[in-house]
Amino acid sequence: MSDSLQSNYREQQYDHFNRVLLAIAFFVLLTLILISQLFRLQILSGQTLFHRSLDNQFTFASLQSQRGQILDRHGEVLAKNIPQFHLDLFVESRARARRALDDLRKRIEIDPKSLSMIERRLDKARAQDTLRIISRLSSDQLRHIYHENLHLSPLKVTPEFIRSYPCGEPCGNVTGYVLARKLDKDAKSDNPNILASYSGADGVEKSYDEVLSGKPGVVQLQRDAKGKILQTLSNIPAQNGADIILTIDARLQRIVADKMKGKRGAVVINNPSNGEIIALYSAPSYDPNAFLDPSLSSALKTYLTSPEKPLFNRALSGQFPPASTVKPFLALYALEEKLISPQFHIHDSGYFRYKDTANVYRNWNRAGHGRVDVQKAIILSNDTFFYHLALKLGIDTMSHVYDRYGFGSSTGIDLPGEKLGLLPTRSWKKARGQSWLIGDTIITGIGQGSLLVTPIQLAYANAIFAARGDAFIPHVVQSVKYPSHKTDTELINPTRTGSLSYRHWQYITKAMEKVIVYGTGNRFGRLNKPFAAKTGTAQLIKNSGRTHHIKKLSDHSWFMGFFVKEHPDFAITVLAENDNNAIFVAREIINAYQQLTSV
16 A cells, blocks of 8 residues: 555656646746747837837828819809818717717707718727718808807817819810819728818819819828827928919800700800910800719719710810811912912802712702802802812812811810811821722812811811911910919910911902801891801701701701901801701800990
8 A cells, every 4th residue: 555655646746747847848938939029029120110109109191282273264263162061970989979979969960861871880980980970061050060069079070172163064164073082092991081182084174183283281190009199290281273264254154055055066266366265165064063062963963874965075076077167268278379260160050060970969059059259159158169179179288278277186275185076188098998089079178078177176277267377276274373473374375377368368258258148147147347257067968958857867057257357356166066056156145245345
């Protein structure tokens, strides 16, 4: 029994010794791990972690810069920044935030659906999160919140500046609009404290985005370990954007918008002596406020889905046959180059046949106009005369003439989205695997066939003709006024001095003055000042007059004209899409303009 007890005692001693060794080994290992971690944290990664701690202690917040205003030529504000106020809830702790939310809904009306969504977000919120309770507080709500002291922590009223367009739809094609965007790192965050910046998406807002935007500021904040802000250490103030003064007359824009109501088309009014665009409108247009104001979401949906395509700027991007509006350009060139004389005439029996071919090219007046000289051809817009003239000129010369007036190339207008139109040439058709035909030349002489222009291109051509060959790049920006009070008026606007023969130019212009008296524009009527004009009817399909009852197949109508002066200051170009009333629109606009300028 004694041996047995001794044996048990030795076993217990051995087990105890093993447990002690294991405990010592465990503590030694734990100490080594601790030492290695301390070595890694303090020696190997000490510098990195030190800087990370500083990053956690200090944070930066952006200061929203003020986007520059857009004003018309008379100082009327077309785009500005208006303050909006939001009610936010700061989540320092969920319990305190929930008590504040319960108290808030007893004292101010909150939409039940919004409240339910806020409560769900609060359940998932982390400390230091901020939840938006009410966006865009009304003046009554804001007054009530301050009266009831509901702006105190953890609730707070957050200000933000929103872009606004007082002129709305009449000026939308010119001002364009902006869209809110966040930095890439903040794109997925719904934190309302991350203020969105705005970038131009169309119009002046887009083409002058960098000038208007300014630069956001930065403020450095110190916070404790829980993330609570302790103090503001420094800040770099935001630099506001520059104001832009346009050549546009907002009053005239509204007049044009009213006269184009219910129509599709475009109107461009410009000053031939300096290239200023006084009015530019595409119908139908859109209200740029719809892209930022939630209350206009239904209007935005309509803009995006409407078959009328109100977001499509027809003035810059619409491409149409110029029709008979090109006739003065060709006639003047032919006179200048002595290819014809003022006495040159043809006999029009209502149609033209080239040699012995079977193709017949008809005049718009099937009965014919009899003896037709240059002036009569302009006044009555005789097609047969210009079939003959097209053959005299040839396609290469006609392409050269059209190129002189800006067809087939960018006008350089300081707005985005301009299309080039189409100036057909032999090489263009060859590239399509086709040969140039004599019939192509004939119909190009009356502005039909493959020739396409945009309304801004035709307005540019009209201005060049009105200014007797002087060409100024069309532009909508008159000057830029920077926050430093420096004003930049020397904007890039190269000119081209023309050399149109005054004698021949006057000869053609006299014919254009008679267009509105007893020519194709006689429905326009006389004005109290000399006014030269040309009408045009762009056919969509052959014998289109037979399909006038089908709106979408109806012809487009053009009207272009200008007040004849030594230094012309008013030219107008109107396109009415699938409508023959461009002439009436032009007359109503000019009447209203004359009343406007006589005040």
